[in-house]
Amino acid sequence: MHSVKDEIRRIGLVKVSEPRERLLRTATRLFYEEGINGVGVDRVVAEAGVTRATMYRHFPGKEALVVAYLEHEDAMIRDLFAAAADQAATTGASPSDLLALVIDGVADDATRLHTRGCPFINASAEFPDADGPVRAVVRRHRDWFRATLTELASAADAEDPAATAAALVLLRDAMLVGSYLDGGDVAASFRSTARRVAGLASLT
Amino acid sequence: MHSVKDEIRRIGLVKVSEPRERLLRTATRLFYEEGINGVGVDRVVAEAGVTRATMYRHFPGKEALVVAYLEHEDAMIRDLFAAAADQAATTGASPSDLLALVIDGVADDATRLHTRGCPFINASAEFPDADGPVRAVVRRHRDWFRATLTELASAADAEDPAATAAALVLLRDAMLVGSYLDGGDVAASFRSTARRVAGLASLT
DNA sequence: GCAAAGAGAACGAACGTTCTCTCTACATTC
DNA sequence: GAATGTAGAGAGAACGTTCGTTCTCTTTGC
Numbered sequence: 001m002h003s004v005k006d007e008i009r010r011i012g013l014v015k016v017s018e019p020r021e022r023l024l025r026t027a028t029r030l031f032y033e034e035g036i037n038g039v040g041v042d043r044v045v046a047e048a049g050v051t052r053a054t055m056y057r058h059f060p061g062k063e064a065l066v067v068a069y070l071e072h073e074d075a076m077i078r079d080l081f082a083a084a085a086d087q088a089a090t091t092g093a094s095p096s097d098l099l100a101l102v103i104d105g106v107a108d109d110a111t112r113l114h115t116r117g118c119p120f121i122n123a124s125a126e127f128p129d130a131d132g133p134v135r136a137v138v139r140r141h142r143d144w145f146r147a148t149l150t151e152l153a154s155a156a157d158a159e160d161p162a163a164t165a166a167a168l169v170l171l172r173d174a175m176l177v178g179s180y181l182d183g184g185d186v187a188a189s190f191r192s193t194a195r196r197v198a199g200l201a202s203l204t
Numbered sequence: 205m206h207s208v209k210d211e212i213r214r215i216g217l218v219k220v221s222e223p224r225e226r227l228l229r230t231a232t233r234l235f236y237e238e239g240i241n242g243v244g245v246d247r248v249v250a251e252a253g254v255t256r257a258t259m260y261r262h263f264p265g266k267e268a269l270v271v272a273y274l275e276h277e278d279a280m281i282r283d284l285f286a287a288a289a290d291q292a293a294t295t296g297a298s299p300s301d302l303l304a305l306v307i308d309g310v311a312d313d314a315t316r317l318h319t320r321g322c323p324f325i326n327a328s329a330e331f332p333d334a335d336g337p338v339r340a341v342v343r344r345h346r347d348w349f350r351a352t353l354t355e356l357a358s359a360a361d362a363e364d365p366a367a368t369a370a371a372l373v374l375l376r377d378a379m380l381v382g383s384y385l386d387g388g389d390v391a392a393s394f395r396s397t398a399r400r401v402a403g404l405a406s407l408t
Numbered sequence: 409g410c411a412a413a414g415a416g417a418a419c420g421a422a423c424g425t426t427c428t429c430t431c432t433a434c435a436t437t438c
Numbered sequence: 439g440a441a442t443g444t445a446g447a448g449a450g451a452a453c454g455t456t457c458g459t460t461c462t463c464t465t466t467g468c
Contacts, residue, residue, distance in 0.1 A: 019413070035330045037241035041458060051414050052459080062458065117329060121381055125326035126239045142385060166393075173381045174374040177325055181346060182373075189370075223447070245424060255448050256425080266424065 020058045022048040027069050032119055036066055036126050063133060066123070070137040073119045074144075080105045081148060095155035096200055102152060103168070103194045107187040110175055117180040118173060145169060158199050167197040224262045226252040231273050236323055240270055240330050267337060270327070274341040277323045278348075284309045285352060299359035300404055306356060307372075307398045311391040314379055321384040322377060349373060362403050371401040 026048035030039045041062055045055050059065045084105050088098040116122075120138045127134040149165035158164040175190040195201070230252035234243045245266055249259050263269045288309050292302040320326075324342045331338040353369035362368040379394040399405070 034332045035241065037239065038330060038332070040456070042456080051416080053415085053461085054413055056459070057412075116332070117325075121321075121325070121385065122329035124385055125321060125329040126242065128238045128242070128320070138385060146386075169386075170378040170382060171374075174378040177377045177381065178374060181325065181328055181342060182350075244422065246422080255450080257427085257449085258447055260425070261446075 019048070019050045019054050023050055023055055023058060023065070024068055024072055027065050028072055031066065031069050032073075032114075032122070033116055036123060041065075066127075067133050067137055070119060070123060070134065070141070074137065074141045077109070077141075077145070080109060095152065095157070099152050099156045099198050100195065100200050102149075103191060103198065103200075106172055107175070107191045107194075110172075110179060110190070111187045114176060115179060118176040121173065121177065142169070153198060156198065156200075164198055168194055171197070223252070223254045223258050227254055227259055227262060227269070228272055228276055231269050232276055235270065235273050236277075236318075236326070237320055240327060245269075270331075271337050271341055274323060274327060274338065274345070278341065278345045281313070281345075281349070284313060299356065299361070303356050303360045303402050304399065304404055306353075307395060307402065307404075310376055311379070311395045311398075314376075314383060314394070315389075315391045318380060319383060322380040325377065325381070346373070357402060360402065360404075368402055372398055375401070 023044065027039075027044050030044055030047065041052065041055065044065070045052050048055075055065070059068065081102060084098060084101040087093070088101060093101070120141055123134055124138050129135060146165050146169050149168050150161045153164040153168075154161035171190055171194050175186045178184075179186040227248065231248050234248060234251065245256065245259065248269070249256050252259075259269070263272065285306060288302060288305040291297070292305060297305070324345055327338055328342050333339060350369050350373050353372050354365045357368040357372075358365035375394055375398050379390045382388075383390040
């Protein structure tokens with residue numbers, strides 16, 4: 001006998017989301033848009049269409065859900081970098097072109113997806129314990145981000161790869177914060193400034 | 205008959221703080237260091253040595269206390285600017301010198317007092333309602349900050365005062381975030397970069 | 409048959425807020 | 439100068455709500 005889910009799957013309309021998926025997606029949306037401490041577990045499970053028991057079956061507690069949320073954000077940015085690298089590889093782009101691609105991707109991400117600041121900066125405002133698991137994810141993310149940019153800058157023959165990466169991290173932080181609190185098209189000035197500090201042609 | 209407070213006052217050891225003062229000072233410390241939503245009213249009144257009733261006599265509610273906290277932060281930065289202006293006036297410093305003084309003051313403030321990020325950025329992470337009173341304070345502060353820097357840059361004969369001010373705001377945001385999350389001496393690079401974008405001599 | 413999910417009650421704790429009661433400080437009045 | 443009135447602060451109980459978490463029970467899917 002076929003279930004409703006089977007039927008949906010068979011028709012191929014939509015893939016039925018597993019509870020964990022829905023939980024993570026809902027938590028990502030709510031935590032980012034309304035702050036972590038401002039959103040209770042009840043809200044998350046209700047909007048995810050899941051019961052509390054199911055949530056605690058997948059996550060030991062709320063903090064684990066927060067960590068999963070941040071790791072999901074981290075994975076998305078890594079995907080962005082990977083996509084840029086793929087595109088550069090297939091089109092035979094130079095390391096400088098790849099750096100430009102990454103800069104464009106980051107700017108695009110900020111204007112389309114992350115209009116309420118940086119998830120990691122925001123989470124750090126709510127989690128003062130520097131030794132806690134949440135801040136550990138933030139640290140890992142930022143370390144990876146900086147290290148990756150250093151590699152890219154190095155491959156693109158930047159004069160001082162570490163300094164270039166530091167400047168790009170700085171610019172991205174400021175762009176995310178600025179576009180959230182001040183509005184306006186900060187992404188455009190980010191792109192031009194980032195290209196300049198990266199030693200790229202500032203055409204566009 | 206003399207009370208304990210009278211005695212303390214008479215001896216002149218310490219000036220007894222008014223409850224409102226203690227509340228605001230305690231709230232400022234706790235909200236900044238542990239996040240706003242993470243600190244309950246009980247914590248604030250307990251550490252301020254004040255009863256709940258007294259708090260609600262001075263503030264309509266917690267949100268009013270948050271607003272007062274941010275306005276206090278705002279006032280401190282304005283004082284910093286005023287002090288720099290006074291110093292410049294008494295020493296007959298040029299507008300460029302004043303701009304340099306302000307940059308130094310901001311850098312010094314970030315290294316000594318604000319090592320846990322920007323109070324306004326952090327508060328905005330916890331208060332998603334852009335139309336609420338908290339975000340209104342943030343907006344006022346940032347508008348004033350930008351406008352004042354524009355004036356200073358204009359007086360210092362910067363090429364593009366508005367762009368210079370925007371760059372300085374950006375740099376300050378990034379310094380505060382960076383020193384909190386990444387550690388290290390971000391203030392030094394802030395000073396040199398800020399002086400450069402402000403068109404000042406970059407000799408330390 | 410068994411693991412996973414739904415449904416919902418229940419827990420103690422903490423939240424923001426309001427209340428009553430007492431005491432002290434200080435200005436007004438006799 | 440002593441008595442009195444009043445506003446402000448201390449002490450603490452209590453409100454209803456929400457928090458994060460755990461529980462039992464039933465239903466579903468493979």
